[in-house]
Amino acid sequence: MGVVPADQQHAQVSQGPRAGAVATRRRGDALLGAIFDAVFDQLRTVGYANLTMDRVAAAAGTSKTVLYRRWAAKEDMIADALRHRLPTPGDIPLTGDLRADVHALLRCVQASFSSTRGTAFQLVSAEAGCGRPVVRQTIIDHVVEPCVQLIAEVLRRAAERGEIRPEAANELVAASGPAMLVQYSLIREPVVPDEFVxxxxxQIVLPLTTRSAAAEHG
Amino acid sequence: MGVVPADQQHAQVSQGPRAGAVATRRRGDALLGAIFDAVFDQLRTVGYANLTMDRVAAAAGTSKTVLYRRWAAKEDMIADALRHRLPTPGDIPLTGDLRADVHALLRCVQASFSSTRGTAFQLVSAEAGCGRPVVRQTIIDHVVEPCVQLIAEVLRRAAERGEIRPEAANELVAASGPAMLVQYSLIREPVVPDEFVxxxxxQIVLPLTTRSAAAEHG
DNA sequence: CGAATTGGATACTGATCCGTATCTTACGGA
DNA sequence: TCCGTAAGATACGGATCAGTATCCAATTCG
Incomplete structure (x- = not known):
């Protein structure tokens, strides 16, 4: 309840010109980063439904005015936070080594959880069924779809090289890895551990591609 | 905007004593069912964040008073709706046939989407990170966990019979099926088609269990 | 038929939150 | 050093919503 001390300090003390004085006012990217941190922090602690501009401002150690000077609405702010924090699968260099490439692409999906503090798929479904699923589509288009497509491409090339059975080079198999990570994040805990990846x-993706795995059961 | 016609009729006309007169007032289970329908309808159309008691009441053709006579709070109502509509994996008779049993258990997961009109995992993640994840835990405990455990059990028995390789009888493989369905519901469309199951x-679960699938890649 | 029970309409309170407006104050460049 | 730009505090209007109170009407049961 009570009174929040008005002179509450920010978490980060930047190296200002006067080393003795506490940095009380951030600008530009430093401020922007603090706001994005606050957004994902709020998502993790109170959830999407209870995320308010007031709370984000308070968590970032700033005020609502600053937020509305940058974004017209709450959704724009969240979408922007995602765009700045989500990994870009297209930047991942593919080596041609099947296991390494699949692993790298799955780590990209994993990174989309850790970079958003495990709230990525909370966001995906929070808006499900709504009119303008801005945030939802941002994550799907930005990470999940590209990763699945890239894994599918990696599988296709491996099939051409004869490393895997050709029938396994499809999108269903390509989607299995991301699906396992999404599942883990939703059911177990938000951030997926390295060992699970x-x-x-x-135990899942590569076994599905082995030559001897029965091609059809139905 | 304007005025909603006050004499708006309910969707379902029950067979009252007077056949000519329109049934205007439902009771007991008929009313309860209409309310649950309205809950999932609202989840699908406006999303969890925008689901309000007023809207549910309006969609059910009743009023807020009726809702609060049954449930103390909104979350209780949703949790109750889930308990009445979600399938119960434990009721599924297991035949001992690997493919049939896996298929039946995955159809149970699928049913948890269709019975909630595709909103099940919207609910799972809407509350992620909140203090009291009532709805979230209801779905996980009621459907997903039991299904994964039952599939794991089915795999274990198949391994004992020598039908599958023993290393595949683990929870990771057991989780792969549900994970694919969750993924589909989140990314593609809310209700999962039969063919996808x-x-x-x-193409995923059974191939992972075949004797010749490489046991280890790492 | 008559009484008890349950459904339904409406209005109200208090809280919350979005988005804006206003004013003060720190920073940083010229 | 001075000034422009942007940060930050605060307050406010308007809207929405949870949950309650009150009154009325229909259905069912004795």
Whole structure:
């Protein structure tokens, strides 16, 4: 309840010109980064439904005015936070090594959880069924779809090289890895551990591609 | 905007004593069912964030008073709606046939989407990170966890019979089927088609269990 | 038929939150 | 050093919504 001390300090003390004085006012990217931190922090602690501009401002150690000077609406702010924090799968260099490439692309999906503090798929479904699923579509288009497509491409090339059975080079198999990570983030805990990613690669994705795996059961 | 016609009729006309007169007032289970329909309808159309008691009441053709006579709070109502509509995996009879049992259990996961009009995992993540994840935990505990455990059990028995390779009888493989369905519901469309369930069984789960699938890649 | 029960309409309170307006104050460049 | 730009505090209007109170009407049961 009570009174919040008005002279509450920000978490980060930047190296200002006067080293003795506490940095009380951030600008530009420093401020922007603090706001994005606050957004994901709020998503993690109170959830999308209870995320308010007041709370984000308070968590960032700033005020609502600053937020509305940058974004017209709450959704714009969140979408912008995502665009700045989500990894870009297209930047991942592919080596041609099947296991390494699949692993790298799945780590990209994993990074989309950790970079948003595990709130990525909370956001995906929070808006499901709404009129303008801005945030939802941002994540799907930015990370999940590209990763699945890139994994599919990696599988296709491996099939051309004869490393895997050709029938396994499809989007269903390509989607299995991301699906396992999404599942883990939703059911177990928000941020997916490294060992789990490795397990998925070695016990799910790669076994599905081996020559001897039965091609059809139905 | 304007005025909603006060004499708006309910969708369902029950067979009252006077056949000529329009049934205007439902009771008991008929009313309860209409309310649950309205809950999932609202979740689908406006989303969890915009689901209000007023809107649910309006969609059910009743008033807020009726809702608060049954449930103390909004979350209780939603949780109750879930408990009445979600399938119960434990009721599924297991035949001992690997493919049939896996398929039946995955159809149970699928049913948890269709019975909630595709909103099940919207609910799972809408509350992620909140203090009291009532709705979230209801779905996980009621459907997903039981299904994964039952699939794991089915795999274990198949391994004992020598039908599948023993290393595949683990929870990671057991989770792959549900994970694919969750993924589909989140990314593609809310309700998962039958053919997709069959594809997952025949192209993901069963291939992972075949004797010749490489046991380890890492 | 008559009484008890339950459904339904409406209005109200208090809280919350979005988005804006206003004013003060720190920073940083010229 | 001075001035422009942007940060930050605060307050406010308007809207929305949860939950309650009150009154009325229909259905069911005795």
């Amino acid at each position: 490795a397990s998925v690669v070695d | 069959a594809s997952v069984v025949d």
